Amino acid sequence: MRHDGRSLARAGTRLTLITSTTGPRPADFNDVRATNLAVVLRFVRENAPCSRADIAASTGLNKATVSSLVADLIERRLVRETGLTENRVGRPATMLVLDGSPxxxxxxxxxxxxxxxxxxxxxxxxxxxxxxxxxxxxxxxxxxxxxxxxxxxxxxxxxxxxxxxxxxxxxxxxxxxxxxxxxxxxxxxxxxxxxxxxxxxxxxxxxxxxxxxxxxxxxxALAEHRFGPYGGAGNLVYLTGEVGVGAGVIVDGRLLRGGQGFSGELGHVQVDPAGPRCGCGRLGCLEAVAGIGAVFGRFSDGGPTVSPAVVAPEIDEVVRLARAGDRATLAVLADIGGSLGKGVAILANLLNPQAVVLGGHYVPLAPWLIPAAEAEARVRTIAPDAGGCRIVASTLGYGAxxxxxxxxxxxxxxxxxxxxxx
Amino acid sequence: MRHDGRSLARAGTRLTLITSTTGPRPADFNDVRATNLAVVLRFVRENAPCSRADIAASTGLNKATVSSLVADLIERRLVRETGLTENRVGRPATMLVLDGSPxxxxxxxxxxxxxxxxxxxxxxxxxxxxxxxxxxxxxxxxxxxxxxxxxxxxxxxxxxxxxxxxxxxxxxxxxxxxxxxxxxxxxxxxxxxxxxxxxxxxxxxxxxxxxxxxxxxxxxALAEHRFGPYGGAGNLVYLTGEVGVGAGVIVDGRLLRGGQGFSGELGHVQVDPAGPRCGCGRLGCLEAVAGIGAVFGRFSDGGPTVSPAVVAPEIDEVVRLARAGDRATLAVLADIGGSLGKGVAILANLLNPQAVVLGGHYVPLAPWLIPAAEAEARVRTIAPDAGGCRIVASTLGYGAxxxxxxxxxxxxxxxxxxxxxx
Missing domain, CATH: 3.30.420.40 (ATPase, nucleotide binding domain)
Known part of the structure; x- marks a missing residue:
């Protein structure tokens, strides 16, 4: 069922969709009712339990429209009623929560x-x-x-x-x-x-x-923005810590994709012209000096790098050595943390995010990587205190x-x- | 005169503001009528001459509302009527254009x-x-x-x-x-x-x-986005070519500011650890190796740099030498263009813009800087053809x-x- 704004206006309904950011573009009016349904759905997610009156008060939609939208969402089993609340001024209201069980x-x-x-x-x-x-x-x-x-x-x-x-x-x-x-x-x-x-x-x-x-x-980055503890930050960067290093960039609450979708390739920005050759063929890419492969490259002293399939147990061993205070291990992690900080400084100077979240295999190594990374990022960022950018470990686990x-x-x-x- | 969505709904008007990007946030409903006035104003700017019916058709606002909004805009002398057009199907319509003369x-x-x-x-x-x-x-x-x-x-x-x-x-x-x-x-x-x-x-x-x-x-960047020939590109970067090098970043049509407003400091990202000391005290910043100061630093062979007050005549002299095919001049400009390309590659890898626009004193030097910059950016960007990023000279002049x-x-x-x- 699709409407456009014009046909709705002709039909005399009171729904009109205008966004102040995109302006009057016809494509935005293709499905006014679906958009309003989605607005109500999002409101219920963020404010449940809430009443129909709460929705009307906050969205500016009139009560009859809200009732009709809520009935539709209940029919679609996206929202359900959950008893009455007496804990308010005036008549008790039926409260709504997300359903979504099907x-x-x-x-x-x-x-x-x-x-x-x-x-x-x-x-x-x-x-x-x-x-x-x-x-x-x-x-x-x-x-x-x-x-x-x-x-x-x-x-x-x-x-x-x-x-x-x-x-x-x-x-x-x-x-x-x-x-x-x-x-x-x-x-x-x-x-x-x-x-x-x-x-x-x-x-x-x-x-x-x-x-x-x-x-x-x-x-x-989308997972961190929706589910992570820094989700409230409108400007954050997520760094994958796999064999590759990629960046997901959230700007003002939205994912930055770029003109062709090829944004976020921080892993292939050169941070050390004298650094080792990267898998991409270039010299001294961030991925080559601070990726997980680099951790093992250093430890194996130039020998064959560890197969990705056995990365996890190897990381456990590095963590064990670091916890035991092994000097060589701590020095390598501080060095890699410093290289990571060079990458973070590029982000801080250019994007000024509130947080850079380290994901994947960086997470268990974070206690040793972050202090060196933060120190290097602060020195290399022109805004004081790296523009307020914190480096934190992801709490979302390997499946982020x-x-x-x-x-x-x-x-x-x-x-x-x-x-x-x- | 301020309304909120709720009081408008109570008053029975048909205006309801919901944005699909920001969702139902009460602050967005503070001034529904002002927002709708602005939407109509922007539509007239982008589509003038246009009729009230055109506005209603494209914005989804009903005709009575459009008439009231247009009357208000005419009263504020933001829009004016400009005769009739017969050149259409149906009744001739009174056409509207921007006024704004006061x-x-x-x-x-x-x-x-x-x-x-x-x-x-x-x-x-x-x-x-x-x-x-x-x-x-x-x-x-x-x-x-x-x-x-x-x-x-x-x-x-x-x-x-x-x-x-x-x-x-x-x-x-x-x-x-x-x-x-x-x-x-x-x-x-x-x-x-x-x-x-x-x-x-x-x-x-x-x-x-x-x-x-x-x-x-x-x-x-805002000037380029509104007035420049690449304004249609939703993703572009403007580089100032003054004594400093700063970047203004447009992402999906909006200015990227970052968490504290300190974004765009590409000039202080290190692109050459062996490079000269920057005014900020760091080594090898883009500004130190590719800013306008660097042009004269090179030409004066390490001597005192040219005073900014006489930059323009000195630039004219560099342009004269380059036009005359002076080898030393061409080599320096190619070298600086290459350094600039390193900065553009960071932008291309991280932000994937459709265009990087060179402003200020870069403009007269652009014919010699751009080929070297594009070649370096292509080599250093992991996406093919630098992710489609073009490097162009600003056409807006020194007052951009x-x-x-x-x-x-x-x-x-x-x-x-x-x-x-x-």
Missing amino acids: YAAAGIEVNVDGLTVVAVDLSGRQVLTLRKSFPGVGASASQAVAAVAALARRTVNRMVREERRVLGLVVAVPGLVGVEGRVRFAPNLNWHDVDLAHDLAAALRDPEFPIQVDNDANLG AALGGAARVLDSIESGRLPARP | YAAAGIEVNVDGLTVVAVDLSGRQVLTLRKSFPGVGASASQAVAAVAALARRTVNRMVREERRVLGLVVAVPGLVGVEGRVRFAPNLNWHDVDLAHDLAAALRDPEFPIQVDNDANLG AALGGAARVLDSIESGRLPARP
Whole structure:
């Protein structure tokens, strides 16, 4: 059911959509009612339990319209009533909370050493988390598609058994993903020009939910913005700490994508012209001097680097040595932290974020990386105290990008792509 | 006259403001009518000549509301009628265009070697442009305030003689300006913690128009976005080419300010650890290796750098030598262009803009700087072809930041701060 603003106006309804940021662009008026439904849905998420009167008071929509919108959301099982509250002036009101029990939003993260899937309900509660090992480096793109498709099918089947409908799946890939969703280049997976969304849809026989592909750092940033403790910061950067280093940038509460979708490639900015050669072929990229690969490059003293598949146990060993006060380990971590600080200083000078959140394998190493990184960033940033930028470890765990995939599905629902009535 | 959404709903009007980007936040409903007036005003600017029916069709506002809004705008002398058009299906319609003849928006740019003022009418037509020499480096902050105030008074008097009311003044400063408008640090002017807006208001005896202060690169970016040939690009970066190098960053059509307003300090990102010492005390900052000071630092062979006050004639001489094919000159310009390309590569990797616009003194040197800069940026950017980023010279002239100050005033009017009825 689609309306445009004009036909609504003709029909005499009182809904009019104008945004002060985008101005009067016809495309914004395509589905006024769906947008208003989404506005009410988002209000309930942020303010539940709340009454219809609360919604009317805060949104400026009149009460009759709010009642009609809420009835629609209840029918779609996105919102439910939850008894009365007496604890207020005037008549007791029926309170509303999110329902969403029949739905799930899913994200899958493709990494060099494994696949992670996360599914959440409408309120963001995780209803499924699975991690599966997967030889990302050795596999061909078509083997990867088959593995992701198998995991997606397993997820859908599990959700069906729980009587949940999957509303969308977003796949996180460590690489350049165009705005249209095609993976142009994923160096650490050795993928070139893979139309993952299309191939997955074919492997899943055109499921009824949309499948999208996005950069892992972008999705990590969306997850931090929605679920992380720094989510209130309108300006934050999420750094992946995998074999690659990518940045997901939130500006004024919105993801920065750039003209072609290729933003956030901080990992391939040169921070040390005398540094080692990066996987991309350039010298002294941030990824080469401060990525997780660099941690092992240093420890193995120039020998063959550790296979990504065994990164986790190796990180545990580094943490054990650091905790025990091993001087060589502490020196290497301080050095890598300093290099990371050079990257953070670029972010602080250019973007002035309130927080840089370290994700992935950086998390267990954060207690040793952060002090050196903050010191270096402060020295290199022209604004006092690095412009107020804090460096913090992510609290979202290894599946942050997968969780961010699910967050992108929820964002899409709350922007007006509501599921149809059951 | 202020309304909120609730009282409007009670009063039975049909205006309801909901934005899909900000969601239901009460603050957004403070002045629904003013916002709708601004939406109509912006529509007329972008589509003039246009009819009331065109406005209703494109904004989703009903015709009666549009008529009332247009009447208000005509009364405020922001819009005027301009005859009938027969050149359409159906009844001839009265066409509307911007008026704005009784108004002016002003910007003043403070630089190390001069002050520039630009005043524009509502349509962006320049009605005043003045450049005044001013010893920015030698003057104290209070002398600078006095000089800016004198120029502002002269501008206001001139506008009054032309029967225009000044709607706002924004002053561009090459330095860190907090989100609240205080100049924290302007290294090339040697200013520390100057509350320029407050001091100027006092010097002008609290004029009825608002006075704001902003970073020069930010305002240059706003000018390019509104008036420049790359304005259609939602993602662009403006680089000032003064003694300092600052970046103004437009993301998805909006200025990126960061958490404290200290974004865009690309000039103090290190691009060459072996490079010369920057004015900020750090080594190898972009400003030190690719700023205008670096051009003369190279030519004077390590001797005393050219005084900023005589930069323009020196630039003319460099251009003359380059045109004549002088090898040393061409080599230096190619070298500086390459350094500039390192800075552009950081922007391209991190922000993926569609264009980087070179302003100020870079403009006359652009034919020799750009080829080297583009080559270096392409090599250093992981996305193919530098992610589609073009490096171009500004066409707005030396007063771009002053023009950007005026643009910020117009942006503010078009966001709902309309002048009161005469």
